[in-house]
Amino acid sequence: MLNFRRKIMVTVDGSAVSDKAVSEAVWLAGCQSGKFKNKLCALFVKTDRVQDYDEMVARWLPGRSDAEDRERWQRITDEIFLVVRKLAAEKGIDLETVVVEGNPAERIIQEAEDRDIDLLVIGSTGKGAVKRAFLGSVSAEVVEQAGCGVYVVRA
């Protein structure tokens, strides 16, 4: 099936569910044949929704200077990409990590389009405190509006 190079994008928010999505995405990216290596892109959208960062928020607020803020964001994003970097390295997958800012669903859809992504991998839920039956607000909007296929990994 996967006999040519695919571009897979996994969306990460640092939640346990997005870690599950990462391991599926790495597995999928590893399903390649011959000389065609799939590419994996991990995308994190920085938002101003404080609740999305829970235990990390203590380190995030309040920034006394721009340099301090940048350092905090660097640590947060390093943590968020930790699992995908480790798994991709273990499997020899080409990985690009991308950080953008804004509304998560809108940015995910836009980045997937701009980067010609073939398949988006997303968790069913994420950092949100409210327990939902199936989909969080980001995954619901992405499933509904993305221009490519979306693989929703269940919590």
Ligand SMILES: Nc1ncnc2c1ncn2[C@@H]1O[C@H](COP(=O)(O)OP(=O)(O)OP(=O)(O)O)[C@@H](O)[C@H]1O
């Ligand atoms: N800021 C983000 N950047 C990248 N991916 C994200 C971001 N937020 C969510 N996602 C992706 O969407 C999936 C579902 O998260 P979503 O935010 O929809 O659920 P939730 O946090 O439980 O609910 P809500 O945010 O609506 O309160 C996550 O597992 C992750 O893959």
Ligand SMILES: [Mg+2]
């Ligand atoms: Mg969320």
